[in-house]
Amino acid sequence: MAKKKGVIRAQNIVIFGAMGAGKSSLINLIADQNIAKTGSNLQRCTLTWTKYVLPRLFNNELQYNIFDTMGIENPELELEPVEYHRSIKNASQLLRELDECGGTSLLVYCVQKGRDGGALRSNYQLFREVLYQRRVPVVMVVTGLEDEEVMEKWWERNRTALEASEIVVEGHACVTTLKNEAKYEASKEAVRELIQRYAAVMPVLGGWKKGEGRISAFMRRISLRQPNPEDKRLQDKG
Numbered sequence: 175m176a177k178k179k180g181v182i183r184a185q186n187i188v189i190f191g192a193m194g195a196g197k198s199s200l201i202n203l204i205a206d207q208n209i210a211k212t213g214s215n216l217q218r219c220t221l222t223w224t225k226y227v228l229p230r231l232f233n234n235e236l237q238y239n240i241f242d243t244m245g246i247e248n249p250e251l252e253l254e255p256v257e258y259h260r261s262i263k264n265a266s267q268l269l270r271e272l273d274e275c276g277g278t279s280l281l282v283y284c285v286q287k288g289r290d291g292g293a294l295r296s297n298y299q300l301f302r303e304v305l306y307q308r309r310v311p312v313v314m315v316v317t318g319l320e321d322e323e324v325m326e327k328w329w330e331r332n333r334t335a336l337e338a339s340e341i342v343v344e345g346h347a348c349v350t351t352l353k354n355e356a357k358y359e360a361s362k363e364a365v366r367e368l369i370q371r372y373a374a375v376m377p378v379l380g381g382w383k384k385g386e387g388r389i390s391a392f393m394r395r396i397s398l399r400q401p402n403p404e405d406k407r408l409q410d411k412g
Protein backbone atom coordinates (compact mmCIF):
# COMPACT_ATOMS: atom_id res chain seq x y z
CA MET A 175 0.00 0.00 0.00
CA ALA A 176 1.33 3.46 -0.88
CA LYS A 177 2.32 5.62 2.05
CA LYS A 178 0.26 8.74 2.60
CA LYS A 179 2.41 11.80 2.07
CA GLY A 180 3.09 13.83 5.21
CA VAL A 181 1.70 11.22 7.60
CA ILE A 182 4.10 10.39 10.40
CA ARG A 183 3.91 6.82 11.54
CA ALA A 184 4.26 6.65 15.29
CA GLN A 185 4.41 4.10 18.04
CA ASN A 186 2.88 5.11 21.34
CA ILE A 187 4.43 3.78 24.50
CA VAL A 188 2.93 4.29 27.94
CA ILE A 189 5.16 4.29 31.02
CA PHE A 190 3.29 3.64 34.26
CA GLY A 191 4.16 2.84 37.86
CA ALA A 192 4.10 4.23 41.38
CA MET A 193 5.13 7.74 42.33
CA GLY A 194 8.93 8.00 42.40
CA ALA A 195 9.51 4.63 40.70
CA GLY A 196 11.81 6.26 38.15
CA LYS A 197 9.38 6.71 35.23
CA SER A 198 10.75 10.10 34.14
CA SER A 199 14.34 8.90 34.66
CA LEU A 200 13.52 5.92 32.46
CA ILE A 201 12.33 8.23 29.68
CA ASN A 202 15.63 10.14 29.92
CA LEU A 203 17.47 6.82 29.71
CA ILE A 204 15.52 5.80 26.59
CA ALA A 205 16.10 9.19 24.97
CA ASP A 206 19.69 9.37 26.29
CA GLN A 207 19.08 12.99 27.17
CA ASN A 208 17.35 15.00 29.87
CA ILE A 209 13.90 15.64 28.49
CA ALA A 210 11.71 14.64 31.44
CA LYS A 211 11.78 16.35 34.81
CA THR A 212 12.75 13.98 37.59
CA GLY A 213 12.82 14.19 41.37
CA SER A 214 10.19 14.34 44.04
CA ASN A 215 6.85 15.47 42.88
CA LEU A 216 4.31 16.00 45.60
CA GLN A 217 1.26 16.15 43.41
CA ARG A 218 -1.42 13.61 44.19
CA CYS A 219 -1.78 10.96 41.55
CA THR A 220 -4.83 11.64 39.48
CA LEU A 221 -3.64 9.98 36.31
CA THR A 222 -2.18 12.97 34.58
CA TRP A 223 0.44 12.48 31.89
CA THR A 224 3.10 14.16 29.76
CA LYS A 225 3.83 13.18 26.18
CA TYR A 226 7.41 13.15 24.86
CA VAL A 227 8.06 12.88 21.14
CA LEU A 228 11.21 11.07 20.00
CA PRO A 229 11.42 11.42 16.22
CA ARG A 230 14.51 9.30 15.63
CA LEU A 231 14.91 6.84 18.45
CA PHE A 232 15.86 3.96 16.21
CA ASN A 233 17.18 3.73 12.72
CA ASN A 234 13.72 3.52 11.20
CA GLU A 235 11.00 5.83 9.96
CA LEU A 236 8.91 5.54 13.09
CA GLN A 237 8.36 8.33 15.57
CA TYR A 238 8.10 7.22 19.19
CA ASN A 239 5.68 9.01 21.48
CA ILE A 240 6.37 8.19 25.11
CA PHE A 241 3.65 8.94 27.62
CA ASP A 242 4.89 9.57 31.18
CA THR A 243 1.90 8.92 33.41
CA MET A 244 1.12 9.29 37.09
CA GLY A 245 -0.56 6.21 38.42
CA ILE A 246 -2.31 5.44 41.66
CA GLU A 247 -0.04 5.37 44.68
CA ASN A 248 -2.25 4.25 47.52
CA PRO A 249 -5.42 2.95 45.99
CA GLU A 250 -6.45 1.36 49.25
CA LEU A 251 -6.76 4.77 50.84
CA GLU A 252 -10.03 6.36 50.04
CA LEU A 253 -9.66 8.99 47.36
CA GLU A 254 -11.21 12.40 47.89
CA PRO A 255 -14.36 12.56 45.71
CA VAL A 256 -12.86 15.36 43.64
CA GLU A 257 -9.66 13.35 43.06
CA TYR A 258 -11.66 10.26 42.28
CA HIS A 259 -13.63 12.05 39.57
CA ARG A 260 -10.53 13.77 38.23
CA SER A 261 -8.73 10.42 37.97
CA ILE A 262 -11.54 8.89 35.95
CA LYS A 263 -11.72 11.94 33.70
CA ASN A 264 -7.94 12.01 33.22
CA ALA A 265 -7.74 8.30 32.47
CA SER A 266 -10.38 8.52 29.78
CA GLN A 267 -8.66 11.62 28.34
CA LEU A 268 -5.41 9.68 28.24
CA LEU A 269 -7.15 6.88 26.36
CA ARG A 270 -8.68 9.39 23.99
CA GLU A 271 -5.33 11.03 23.26
CA LEU A 272 -3.68 7.65 22.71
CA ASP A 273 -6.49 6.65 20.36
CA GLU A 274 -6.14 9.94 18.51
CA CYS A 275 -2.38 9.28 18.15
CA GLY A 276 -3.20 5.95 16.51
CA GLY A 277 -3.38 3.55 19.47
CA THR A 278 -0.96 2.03 21.97
CA SER A 279 1.88 -0.35 21.14
CA LEU A 280 3.45 -1.05 24.51
CA LEU A 281 2.88 -0.62 28.24
CA VAL A 282 6.02 -0.29 30.34
CA TYR A 283 5.61 -0.96 34.05
CA CYS A 284 8.34 0.87 35.96
CA VAL A 285 9.25 -0.45 39.42
CA GLN A 286 12.13 0.66 41.65
CA LYS A 287 14.22 -1.65 43.79
CA GLY A 288 13.33 -1.38 47.44
CA ARG A 289 10.19 0.69 46.87
CA ASP A 290 7.14 -1.47 47.13
CA GLY A 291 4.32 0.99 47.60
CA GLY A 292 1.72 -1.72 47.95
CA ALA A 293 0.00 -0.62 44.75
CA LEU A 294 1.97 -3.04 42.65
CA ARG A 295 -0.98 -5.06 41.45
CA SER A 296 -3.51 -2.22 41.29
CA ASN A 297 -1.36 -0.20 38.91
CA TYR A 298 -0.82 -3.27 36.76
CA GLN A 299 -4.53 -4.05 36.74
CA LEU A 300 -5.48 -0.50 35.87
CA PHE A 301 -3.22 -0.20 32.86
CA ARG A 302 -3.06 -3.75 31.61
CA GLU A 303 -6.53 -5.04 32.38
CA VAL A 304 -8.88 -2.10 32.83
CA LEU A 305 -7.62 0.31 30.17
CA TYR A 306 -6.62 -2.29 27.59
CA GLN A 307 -8.18 -5.65 28.63
CA ARG A 308 -4.84 -7.41 28.17
CA ARG A 309 -4.70 -6.51 24.49
CA VAL A 310 -1.45 -4.48 24.65
CA PRO A 311 1.91 -6.10 25.44
CA VAL A 312 3.35 -5.14 28.81
CA VAL A 313 6.97 -5.21 29.93
CA MET A 314 8.58 -4.34 33.25
CA VAL A 315 11.63 -2.17 33.85
CA VAL A 316 13.21 -2.31 37.30
CA THR A 317 15.29 0.78 38.16
CA GLY A 318 17.78 1.46 40.95
CA LEU A 319 19.96 -1.60 40.37
CA GLU A 320 23.38 0.06 39.95
CA ASP A 321 24.72 -1.61 43.12
CA GLU A 322 23.85 -5.11 41.98
CA GLU A 323 26.84 -6.94 40.61
CA VAL A 324 24.52 -8.60 38.10
CA MET A 325 21.36 -6.50 37.72
CA GLU A 326 19.36 -9.43 36.38
CA LYS A 327 19.63 -11.12 39.79
CA TRP A 328 16.83 -8.84 41.01
CA TRP A 329 14.49 -10.59 38.62
CA GLU A 330 15.54 -14.02 39.80
CA ARG A 331 14.86 -13.01 43.44
CA ASN A 332 11.50 -11.41 42.77
CA ARG A 333 9.86 -13.24 39.91
CA THR A 334 7.97 -15.65 42.17
CA ALA A 335 6.47 -12.81 44.22
CA LEU A 336 5.41 -11.05 41.03
CA GLU A 337 3.81 -14.19 39.66
CA ALA A 338 2.03 -14.75 42.99
CA SER A 339 0.56 -11.25 42.62
CA GLU A 340 -0.55 -12.22 39.12
CA ILE A 341 1.74 -9.67 37.54
CA VAL A 342 2.68 -11.27 34.27
CA VAL A 343 4.84 -9.40 31.77
CA GLU A 344 6.06 -10.32 28.33
CA GLY A 345 9.59 -9.12 28.92
CA HIS A 346 11.70 -7.23 31.44
CA ALA A 347 14.89 -5.22 31.91
CA CYS A 348 16.85 -4.66 35.10
CA VAL A 349 18.58 -1.27 34.93
CA THR A 350 20.04 1.84 36.41
CA THR A 351 19.03 5.20 34.98
CA LEU A 352 21.95 7.06 36.58
CA LYS A 353 24.12 8.52 33.85
CA ASN A 354 27.42 8.37 35.75
CA GLU A 355 27.07 4.67 36.49
CA ALA A 356 29.15 2.11 34.57
CA LYS A 357 25.99 0.13 33.82
CA TYR A 358 24.20 3.10 32.18
CA GLU A 359 24.98 2.20 28.55
CA ALA A 360 24.02 -1.45 29.04
CA SER A 361 20.79 -0.28 30.71
CA LYS A 362 19.95 2.01 27.80
CA GLU A 363 20.54 -0.77 25.30
CA ALA A 364 18.47 -3.24 27.34
CA VAL A 365 15.46 -0.92 27.51
CA ARG A 366 15.70 0.07 23.85
CA GLU A 367 15.89 -3.58 22.87
CA LEU A 368 12.85 -4.32 25.02
CA ILE A 369 10.89 -1.62 23.20
CA GLN A 370 11.91 -2.84 19.77
CA ARG A 371 11.20 -6.44 20.59
CA TYR A 372 7.84 -6.12 22.30
CA ALA A 373 6.10 -3.02 20.91
CA ALA A 374 3.12 -4.24 18.91
CA VAL A 375 3.33 -3.58 15.20
CA MET A 376 -0.43 -3.08 15.14
CA PRO A 377 -1.30 -0.48 17.80
CA VAL A 378 -4.34 -1.14 19.97
CA LEU A 379 -7.18 1.32 20.46
CA GLY A 380 -8.46 1.72 24.01
CA GLY A 381 -11.96 2.86 23.05
CA TRP A 382 -12.09 5.86 25.37
CA LYS A 383 -15.88 6.15 25.32
CA LYS A 384 -16.37 2.60 26.52
CA GLY A 385 -13.31 3.01 28.73
CA GLU A 386 -14.95 5.52 31.03
CA GLY A 387 -17.38 2.93 32.47
CA ARG A 388 -14.63 0.38 33.02
CA ILE A 389 -12.38 2.93 34.70
CA SER A 390 -15.04 4.22 37.08
CA ALA A 391 -16.02 0.65 38.08
CA PHE A 392 -12.37 -0.14 38.83
CA MET A 393 -11.78 3.08 40.78
CA ARG A 394 -14.90 2.43 42.83
CA ARG A 395 -13.74 -1.08 43.58
CA ILE A 396 -10.23 -0.08 44.72
CA SER A 397 -11.35 2.94 46.72
CA LEU A 398 -13.74 0.78 48.74
CA ARG A 399 -11.60 -2.19 49.51
CA GLN A 400 -8.93 -3.00 52.06
CA PRO A 401 -5.33 -3.65 51.00
CA ASN A 402 -5.27 -6.44 48.49
CA PRO A 403 -3.83 -9.60 50.13
CA GLU A 404 -2.77 -10.77 46.69
CA ASP A 405 -0.51 -7.73 46.43
CA LYS A 406 2.53 -9.68 47.59
CA ARG A 407 5.47 -7.78 48.98
CA LEU A 408 8.62 -8.00 46.96
CA GLN A 409 11.52 -9.54 48.78
CA ASP A 410 13.88 -6.69 48.09
CA LYS A 411 13.93 -3.89 50.59
CA GLY A 412 17.51 -2.75 50.19
Ligand SMILES: Nc1nc2c(ncn2[C@@H]2O[C@H](COP(=O)(O)OP(=O)(O)OP(=O)(O)O)[C@@H](O)[C@H]2O)c(=O)[nH]1
Nearest residue numbers: 193194195196197198199212213215317318350351
Ligand atom coordinates in the same frame (compact mmCIF):
# COMPACT_ATOMS: atom_id res chain seq x y z
N1 LIG B 1 19.76 5.17 42.61
C1 LIG B 1 18.88 5.33 41.61
N2 LIG B 1 17.97 6.31 41.71
C2 LIG B 1 17.08 6.45 40.67
C3 LIG B 1 17.11 5.61 39.55
N3 LIG B 1 16.09 5.98 38.73
C4 LIG B 1 15.49 7.02 39.33
N4 LIG B 1 16.07 7.32 40.50
C5 LIG B 1 15.75 8.38 41.45
O1 LIG B 1 14.44 8.17 41.93
C6 LIG B 1 13.79 9.41 42.13
C7 LIG B 1 12.48 9.42 41.37
O2 LIG B 1 12.76 9.35 39.99
P1 LIG B 1 11.73 9.93 38.92
O3 LIG B 1 12.27 9.57 37.59
O4 LIG B 1 11.42 11.35 39.17
O5 LIG B 1 10.48 9.02 39.27
P2 LIG B 1 9.00 9.15 38.70
O6 LIG B 1 8.43 7.79 38.68
O7 LIG B 1 9.00 9.92 37.43
O8 LIG B 1 8.32 10.02 39.84
P3 LIG B 1 6.89 10.78 39.81
O9 LIG B 1 6.82 11.51 38.49
O10 LIG B 1 6.94 11.70 40.99
O11 LIG B 1 5.86 9.72 39.95
C8 LIG B 1 14.78 10.49 41.66
O12 LIG B 1 15.42 11.02 42.77
C9 LIG B 1 15.71 9.74 40.75
O13 LIG B 1 17.01 10.31 40.70
C10 LIG B 1 18.11 4.58 39.48
O14 LIG B 1 18.22 3.80 38.53
N5 LIG B 1 18.97 4.51 40.54
Ligand SMILES: [Mg+2]
Nearest residue numbers: 197198211212
Ligand atom coordinates in the same frame (compact mmCIF):
# COMPACT_ATOMS: atom_id res chain seq x y z
MG1 LIG C 1 7.98 11.65 36.91
